[in-house]
Amino acid sequence: MIGDWLDIGWVNEIPVRGSRTVTVDGAGEIAVFRTGDDNVFALRNRCPHKGGPLSQGIVHGHSVACPLHNWNIALATGEAQGEDKGCTPTIPVKVDGGRVLICRTGTLQAAA
Amino acid sequence: MDFQDYRAGEHAADGPDTGPASPREHLVVIGNGMAGCRAVEELLARDAGRYRVTIFGAEPHVNYNRIMLSPVLAGEKSFDEIVINTADWYRENGIDLIVSDPVIAIDRAARTVTSRSGRVVAYDRLLIATGSDPFIIPVPGYDLPGVISFRDMKDVDTMVAAADAKNNGGGGEAIVIGGGLLGLEAAHGLSLRGMKVTVLHLPGTLMERQLDEAAGWLLKTALEARGQTILTGADTAEIFGQGKVEGVRLKDGREIPASLVVMAVGIRPSVALAREAGLEVGRGIKVDDHMVTSDPAILAVGECVEHDGQVYGLVAPLWDMCRSLADGLTGKVNPYRGSVTSTKLKVSGIDVFSAGDFSGAGAGCEDIVLRDASRGVYKRLVLQDDRIVGAVLYGDTGDGSWYFDLLRKGESVADLRDLLIFGQAFASGGGQADPKAAVAALSDDAEICGCNGVSKGQVVSCIAKGAHSLDAVRATCKASASCGSCTGLVETLLAITLGDDVQSGPKTMCKCTSFTHDDVRREIIAQGMKSIPEVMQKLHWGTPDGCASCRPALNYYLLCALPGDYVDDQQSRFVNERLHANIQKDGTYSVVPRMWGGLTNPRELRAIADVVEKYEAPMVKVTGGQRLDIFGIKKEDLPAVWADLNAAGMVSGHAYGKALRTVKTCVGSEWCRFGTQDSTGLGVRLEKMSWGSWMPHKFKIAVSGCPRNCAEATIKDFGVVCVDSGYELHVAGNGGIHVRATDLLCRVSTEQQVLDYCAAYIQLYREEARYLERTAPWVERVGIDYVKQRIVEDEVGREALCARFLYSQSFSQDDPWAARAEGGEREQHAHMAQFKPVKAEEMA
Numbered sequence: 001m002i003g004d005w006l007d008i009g010w011v012n013e014i015p016v017r018g019s020r021t022v023t024v025d026g027a028g029e030i031a032v033f034r035t036g037d038d039n040v041f042a043l044r045n046r047c048p049h050k051g052g053p054l055s056q057g058i059v060h061g062h063s064v065a066c067p068l069h070n071w072n073i074a075l076a077t078g079e080a081q082g083e084d085k086g087c088t089p090t091i092p093v094k095v096d097g098g099r100v101l102i103c104r105t106g107t108l109q110a111a112a
Numbered sequence: 113m114d115f116q117d118y119r120a121g122e123h124a125a126d127g128p129d130t131g132p133a134s135p136r137e138h139l140v141v142i143g144n145g146m147a148g149c150r151a152v153e154e155l156l157a158r159d160a161g162r163y164r165v166t167i168f169g170a171e172p173h174v175n176y177n178r179i180m181l182s183p184v185l186a187g188e189k190s191f192d193e194i195v196i197n198t199a200d201w202y203r204e205n206g207i208d209l210i211v212s213d214p215v216i217a218i219d220r221a222a223r224t225v226t227s228r229s230g231r232v233v234a235y236d237r238l239l240i241a242t243g244s245d246p247f248i249i250p251v252p253g254y255d256l257p258g259v260i261s262f263r264d265m266k267d268v269d270t271m272v273a274a275a276d277a278k279n280n281g282g283g284g285e286a287i288v289i290g291g292g293l294l295g296l297e298a299a300h301g302l303s304l305r306g307m308k309v310t311v312l313h314l315p316g317t318l319m320e321r322q323l324d325e326a327a328g329w330l331l332k333t334a335l336e337a338r339g340q341t342i343l344t345g346a347d348t349a350e351i352f353g354q355g356k357v358e359g360v361r362l363k364d365g366r367e368i369p370a371s372l373v374v375m376a377v378g379i380r381p382s383v384a385l386a387r388e389a390g391l392e393v394g395r396g397i398k399v400d401d402h403m404v405t406s407d408p409a410i411l412a413v414g415e416c417v418e419h420d421g422q423v424y425g426l427v428a429p430l431w432d433m434c435r436s437l438a439d440g441l442t443g444k445v446n447p448y449r450g451s452v453t454s455t456k457l458k459v460s461g462i463d464v465f466s467a468g469d470f471s472g473a474g475a476g477c478e479d480i481v482l483r484d485a486s487r488g489v490y491k492r493l494v495l496q497d498d499r500i501v502g503a504v505l506y507g508d509t510g511d512g513s514w515y516f517d518l519l520r521k522g523e524s525v526a527d528l529r530d531l532l533i534f535g536q537a538f539a540s541g542g543g544q545a546d547p548k549a550a551v552a553a554l555s556d557d558a559e560i561c562g563c564n565g566v567s568k569g570q571v572v573s574c575i576a577k578g579a580h581s582l583d584a585v586r587a588t589c590k591a592s593a594s595c596g597s598c599t600g601l602v603e604t605l606l607a608i609t610l611g612d613d614v615q616s617g618p619k620t621m622c623k624c625t626s627f628t629h630d631d632v633r634r635e636i637i638a639q640g641m642k643s644i645p646e647v648m649q650k651l652h653w654g655t656p657d658g659c660a661s662c663r664p665a666l667n668y669y670l671l672c673a674l675p676g677d678y679v680d681d682q683q684s685r686f687v688n689e690r691l692h693a694n695i696q697k698d699g700t701y702s703v704v705p706r707m708w709g710g711l712t713n714p715r716e717l718r719a720i721a722d723v724v725e726k727y728e729a730p731m732v733k734v735t736g737g738q739r740l741d742i743f744g745i746k747k748e749d750l751p752a753v754w755a756d757l758n759a760a761g762m763v764s765g766h767a768y769g770k771a772l773r774t775v776k777t778c779v780g781s782e783w784c785r786f787g788t789q790d791s792t793g794l795g796v797r798l799e800k801m802s803w804g805s806w807m808p809h810k811f812k813i814a815v816s817g818c819p820r821n822c823a824e825a826t827i828k829d830f831g832v833v834c835v836d837s838g839y840e841l842h843v844a845g846n847g848g849i850h851v852r853a854t855d856l857l858c859r860v861s862t863e864q865q866v867l868d869y870c871a872a873y874i875q876l877y878r879e880e881a882r883y884l885e886r887t888a889p890w891v892e893r894v895g896i897d898y899v900k901q902r903i904v905e906d907e908v909g910r911e912a913l914c915a916r917f918l919y920s921q922s923f924s925q926d927d928p929w930a931a932r933a934e935g936g937e938r939e940q941h942a943h944m945a946q947f948k949p950v951k952a953e954e955m956a
């Protein structure tokens with residue numbers, strides 16, 4: 001742990017255009033995404049629509065298509081795209097020396 | 113000056129009667145933007161050989177669509193997609209384009225211009241199209257690094273870089289000063305790129321020049337719901353920061369931190385060059401009805417001009433001006449009489465329309481207002497003497513063109529008044545909502561495409577001249593080719609103009625490409641493409657890595673074209689195929705082991721029962737395809753479940769895949785009084801042949817032992833009905849939303865023939881159907897006669913199809929569960945990290 005940042009592992013452990021999950025006991029799951037252009041984003045692993053696990057969706061550009069009903073969620077903002085309305089909490093995330101760090105307080109808030 | 117004087121001027125000798133031998137007049141254009149280039153386009157359309165043209169541009173680019181900078185900022189389009197005229201266009205039309213070298217002086221006496229690099233070019237006619245400059249409020253700190261405007265590609269690049277820095281852990285929030293159209297588009301783009309955005313707007317209402325308070329409030333609420341902070345009545349006192357922007361201080365003392373400040377408070381005509389040259393300048397460069405300035409050899413067009421006391425900051429008036437200008441330059445009188453403008457907000461998902469004067473200050477003005485809070489709809493029409501003078505629509509802007517048309521015509525709406533606010537369909541059709549009638553009723557000069565200034569008449573004539581599809585219309589007259597908000601109108605015009613003959617044309621694969629599924633498949637084979645990135649590169653995909661629609665399709669097409677060679681792309685597969693199980697509504701999975709032909713035995717039943725107990729599966733169900741489905745398995749437990757089922761000799765049932773699902777059977781001759789053949793045994797053989805194959809969509813087979821058809825073979829993708837003389841083969845049935853009974857393909861006499869015909873049929877489907885097209889719509893599309901011709905009549909072709917299927921199967925028939933159960937791709941199932949919340953004191 002580095003200050004308010006939680007070290008969750010190597011960025012290479014996340015498949016490109018894919019995602020991995022992080023669990024927080026007693027709360028929920030965080031989905032950590034890695035995009036085609038190698039940006040990393042973290043969202044609560046629940047679609048604002050019907051709670052679908054976003055980590056299992058198809059990542060395209062900076063969006064993910066929810067596996068349940070194909071809502072497209074912007075990875076940067078957590079907002080549903082197009083005609084759909086809703087927002088998934090985002091968690092500040094950064095990559096430092098190849099390690100992925102997510103914000104501790106953000107994680108607890110988002111997962112709660 | 114008047115138009116006749118201009119034509120009779122000293123250059124009259126170079127008029128239309130000039131023979132080809134005499135030197136052409138040289139038209140020099142200052143400004144490579146939307147107005148300058150459009151004027152040249154209009155000129156070329158009238159008389160391509162009339163002038164020699166040189167264009168000076170300050171930016172290092174070819175002509176691009178400035179109003180589409182917002183989608184570029186939002187990451188929805190690339191720069192290439194907003195280019196209006198490519199380098200080829202300049203070349204093909206003999207235009208000299210000089211970029212990155214703005215004109216800095218005009219010598220009217222010598223008739224030359226001088227550029228920053230010192231280039232001196234002589235002109236016969238000069239066209240000034242310098243557009244406008246962003247207005248910068250001169251508050252302290254306005255010149256700090258990190259304070260930018262939103263005007264050109266360079267600004268977009270700066271904003272994208274700032275947003276990227278933020279995502280990598282540096283940087284901070286963004287502030288947009290100005291809550292007009294431009295500012296809100298900038299805020300939207302930055303917000304989509306992940307920045308925390310605050311909009312500072314001095315007036316109390318967003319877009320106060322276009323919207324009234326009620327609509328402005330709805331807009332503010334909608335933007336706030338998207339996570340932006342909107343501060344109205346916010347008066348900027350200072351932009352502060354050490355060496356670069358750190359934030360903005362308001363006059364009321366509030367401080368807002370930011371690493372980027374975008375000033376989008378307005379634009380003003382760029383007139384410095386004209387003023388120094390001694391041209392008459394008011395708010396803009398003064399022009400007459402033919403866009404001629406106070407110097408008869410110099411014309412001006414676009415946002416830099418003042419016509420009849422008006423300056424314009426929207427794109428539609430440019431088109432009117434350019435038409436008058438080009439007519440004038442080619443000897444036709446077509447005076448410009450000013451423009452009435454309307455505005456559509458292009459921030460995606462928020463529909464706002466405004467036109468005319470809605471301030472209601474004029475004497476004798478009346479308002480008609482419709483407010484439907486629960487639908488988020490607000491409409492206000494301002495009437496004067498029974499004529500519409502202003503309109504504001506929020507939430508439902510479908511009637512915008514109609515109101516705008518009535519407004520521009522100044523027609524009396526006395527007869528419609530009672531129903532006016534409910535829209536055109538209601539007001540003119542007695543409540544019959546027919547969108548076609550509404551569009552049909554529009555006059556020929558009604559504007560369809562605001563981005564490109566295309567009227568209904570132009571669209572209709574372009575359709576009449578042969579543009580019979582949306583793409584053709586876009587290519588020909590550019591309607592709907594920019595922001596796309598008028599696509600529905602253009603499609604309706606196609607339908608009206610072409611009547612029932614309208615060919616909607618094959619749909620493109622998805623919004624990432626202009627190619628259809630069939631085009632893409634053909635090109636993959638023709639060009640020997642081997643990977644998804646290669647397809648996207650060679651076929652000019654419009655998105656960096658496709659979308660959730662095209663990626664699974666491309667993955668399938670490549671897999672089908674290159675069995676054994678193509679490396680499957682896991683990230684282009686829907687979760688069910690990636691995790692080899694069916695995702696359910698609660699995020700758990702269900703698992704269906706293969707039970708060949710629907711048969712099972714004690715060992716398999718025991719293994720399934722054990723799995724259900726061990727992993728506490730809440731439900732087991734017999735599926736419609738005669739298999740057992742185990743529900744409620746957690747993603748983490750899947751590999752262990754598969755290991756247990758594998759241990760009992762069971763493999764994946766592919767119940768999750770676009771693949772062969774099940775072969776349903778009845779008991780047939782072995783037990784049934786009526787059975788004519790061994791339907792169960794044949795079902796097992798069919799399943800053993802075809803399992804594991806990826807297909808365009810799910811595929812179901814059934815074998816019935818007699819025409820009583822207990823296995824329901826006549827609603828399956830491939831159905832066999834056993835009869836005394838052999839086997840009836842049925843295809844293209846479907847028990848889904850649209851129930852469809854099969855077509856009879858043919859009758860055969862041996863089991864081996866059933867297998868061969870089935871393999872050939874599956875392969876034809878695999879090779880020719882579009883992704884996500886089941887066999888029923890596919891056969892309806894190509895016709896059962898075509899399928900018969902390929903499978904029944906063409907024996908050599910059938911054998912080749914069958915051989916290709918079996919070759920492909922030599923790679924496909926491995927159990928995906930086994931590899932995962934042994935630990936392959938473990939990361940698909942394991943969490944990357946697990947945390948327990950820590951108490952505050954432990955943190956310290």
